[in-house]
Amino acid sequence: AQTVTQSQPEMSVQEAETVTLSCTYDTSENNYYLFWYKQPPSRQMILVIRQEAYKQQNATENRFSVNFQKAAKSFSLKISDSQLGDTAMYFCAFMNPDSNYQLIWGAGTKLIIKP
């Protein structure tokens, strides 16, 4: 069975700094998808970034980028020039498209951006 581990329950950084959130996963599959979701206090779950396992190039979305290390089964999220609005819970998730598109979730990391 697939598992997703986020080892940092909480992190805090100063505004404008760069922060990296860790995620590791366990799977025997070769084809899968990885995601980072953001959940601010409003509780809306927002898709931040997606990575296809068959792509070697790391995904980027503006200030958000990932470091995908397939052999190490690691999928970290880097937030550059952090902003107060980045304060949220961040969840890492895994999807095996052959398992009815079910998302397997990490426990989440609470990120606080300090002014």
Place this chain on the structure above:
Amino acid sequence: SAVISQKPSRDICQRGTSLTIQCQVDSQVTMMFWYRQQPGQSLTLIATANQGSEATYESGFVIDKFPISRPNLTFSTLTVSNMSPEDSSIYLCSVGLDRGHEQYFGPGTRLTVT
């Protein structure tokens, strides 16, 4: 992406009663899911809402407790039946786009059972 709305956004209910949560999408989608998020926890999939057939429930969730309807490709309901305080959670619906390779979520329903 898709625009997803949920009703109600929050409710406070007495134990033993039932609440029906609605999920509306602005476009037709094949895949629709219902999740529960207990306080301070990650998301747990309750079921996949299938249009035209019975929902597919995950281990630990049963139809009698969480009946789901999916009358068309833009709408679904989740009912939380015979509620107890342990049912106090956020309930979220999501839809699968791009052949299911991306899921987008509604704003959630915060349920408190007293």
